[in-house]
Amino acid sequence: MVKKINLKESANSRGSDTVDGNLNALTTVFTEFYYWVTIVIMFLIHVGFCMYEVGASRRRNHMHTLMKNVMIIPLVTVSFFLFGWWIYWAFPQFPLFGGLDLEAGAANLPWSENMATNLDDRITGVFWAAFLLFSWTAASIVSGSVIERIRSSALWVHAVLIGSVFWIIDAAWGWHYAGWMVQYLGYHDAYASGVIHAIAGGYVLGVLMVLGPRIGKFAADGTPRNIPPHNPWMLCIGIFLIYTGFWGFYAACNVPIISPEVIGGEIVGTTWTATNIYLAPTTLSAITFNFLMSLSGGLMAAYVVSKGDPFWTFSGGLAGIITASAGNDLYHPIQAMLVGAAGVVIVYKLHHWVEKKFKLDDAVGAVAVHGYAGVVGLIMAGFILWGSPSSPFEGYAVITPWGQAIGAVIMFFVLGFLPGWCVAKMQSAAGVLRIPEEVEMQGLDYDENHAYEDEKAAIIEAEKAHLAAKVIPAE
């Protein structure tokens, strides 16, 4: 039986004397500040996604594209406060291997004292926010692929579902020290190849299959046309910002410092350590090595496989990190680089094959960069980390290729593709999924653009009239 612990307990445990008390206070404040810093850095992921989407869209759709993504922030935040965070604590064994963990969930309900200003709990707020930023990312991944033809109202429903329901269910199952996937499958996904990227890629694939391509994307014979971004430079800087935020995400996936006593698993001795989300040991140095080497492997492979295409090179850097993320707590840096490179080649080839075969218009390549890379990364980790412990707790399955493969199917298809496809089908049947064809042709910003031109012309005329009537020209 796994000891019921969480970070609040680890950071707030009180010593029996003053020295222990001060040490625990310092640990608490350090942990609180550590997560707070990662949250601020992760905000850049969303800035990057906004730049990326707007850069990829055409001029007549800029503002709607931006607003569609920006409003993900409040909608996912509110819903994640109301019920998303509770799901993480209540669902680790539910429904297949036990009931809801109402005791752990109770401390994370919106009416709990822990979910508010509370001097006895300095950790829940920052830990909640770190997970919330992951939720924004999951929703943002979906947002990019569907630009220029989805209704914002439809996308925002998907954002809440992926951001505050489906990804957090998979986190409870496969990204929680007591999750059933970790316990029985040995599922290992330290930096979220599957729990964020595969699920979001699968989800958006389901939506895209119902939504359909933008007008003109495919020639009459089915050959896909490239719809070039209006501003490739902006798009690339957007991905740079995503890299930066992703680095913060890596740090946020760790527990920065914890003692074996507080973990309460099989680890003996008194050496404190950083751990991954499963409370198994790793170091910040390890993930710094591996983040940069998998980024580099991805960039290098993407450059040659795409023949220097900027969009795919930048996306390949991201895909390289995503592919290696499942095992980047343990990989050697060279392994991380090669895994990232190999993943990118597979992802690039698969994207173009699927696009042509199934006529999918994925505007930012998110199904490939996040979905395929996540799945490939999970399976690779199963082979490279074969037999390694998934958890510090006794009785858990070790990491295996089949455990990882089953986990990849659960992430991509069961919690990703199926809900996305079903909800999009319902929206399509209700006529609330796609914008009218006339609006797609004239552009979503048509009214705003015309109002802008009219207002600009009016104020120029007014100033000219004022100049003529009041201002005496200089000699």
Add this chain to the structure above:
Amino acid sequence: MSTIGYESWAVDLADVGAIYPFQGWEVVMTIAAVIFWLAWHRIQFVQEGQQMEEARQKAVDHEKVRESIERY
């Protein structure tokens, strides 16, 4: 069998060092990394040479070149 050398975390972390997979294969991995890096340069040199040749052959229309210059 475990690729990282530990089948469980029932250990004292004070006694634990490297925990990456395939310890003992560092030199082989380094050779693989060097091959990957040098192969990248080789492929990139060839690709860029082809691209430059294609671009050179397209740059015969002086009107288009002038437009490109004016676009800055």
